[in-house]
Amino acid sequence: DAGVIQSPRHEVTEMGQEVTLRCKPISGHNSLFWYRQTMMRGLELLIYFNNNVPIDDSGMPEDRFSAKMPNASFSTLKIQPSEPRDSAVYFCASSRTGYTGELFFGEGSRLTVL
Amino acid sequence: GENVEQHPSTLSVQEGDSAVIKCTYSDSASNYFPWYKQELGKRPQLIIDIRSNVGEKKDQRIAVTLNKTAKHFSLHITETQPEDSAVYFCAASNSGNTPLVFGKGTRLSVIA
Numbered sequence: 717d718a719g720v721i722q723s724p725r726h727e728v729t730e731m732g733q734e735v736t737l738r739c740k741p742i743s744g745h746n747s748l749f750w751y752r753q754t755m756m757r758g759l760e761l762l763i764y765f766n767n768n769v770p771i772d773d774s775g776m777p778e779d780r781f782s783a784k785m786p787n788a789s790f791s792t793l794k795i796q797p798s799e800p801r802d803s804a805v806y807f808c809a810s811s812r813t814g815y816t817g818e819l820f821f822g823e824g825s826r827l828t829v830l
Numbered sequence: 831g832e833n834v835e836q837h838p839s840t841l842s843v844q845e846g847d848s849a850v851i852k853c854t855y856s857d858s859a860s861n862y863f864p865w866y867k868q869e870l871g872k873r874p875q876l877i878i879d880i881r882s883n884v885g886e887k888k889d890q891r892i893a894v895t896l897n898k899t900a901k902h903f904s905l906h907i908t909e910t911q912p913e914d915s916a917v918y919f920c921a922a923s924n925s926g927n928t929p930l931v932f933g934k935g936t937r938l939s940v941i942a
Binding site for chain 2: 749758759760761764772775807815816818819821822823824
């Protein structure tokens, strides 16, 4: 298996633009997580899907952030409009067993908002 | 909710020495405690985990200890090597009910 695949790896955009990050989880994993990593705040959980259904979105910072999982093999995280404080590395991770299974992280998407 | 504190934030050791990283957690219901290693520019990867029904777990040069009474757990790396240099994250969750909460990370540097 190729592991969790994220795109794009790097994104540079201007404030106010829409950003869409994409994730393909490992086949057979029923749980998918979006994390944001910054120096100041570390690894923060944004949203958790189980069997394509959002279970916990309490970490989504505000209405500018939205996430979807239309099927078991694809998820998106959208930021609209983007702001400089959204600059971070966004990781997607999947697992077989929700919160207490090993998380397999993607390579991450480094977002820079100017 | 759960809060995980991790210390130290940076740690430098000589090659061959041991390294210890400590974490405390706040939710007494937490019962799953993984450790992730993140090399520079790479993704975090699980290196070891422990569940609350055991007090210690070892895997070659790596061991984790858990003290549920005191609500703290530690990562021990023996005979450190330069390739152990990375950021290490501890985390805690209440099996199935709450998401993993990560500590802020410890940057370990092993000096050859």
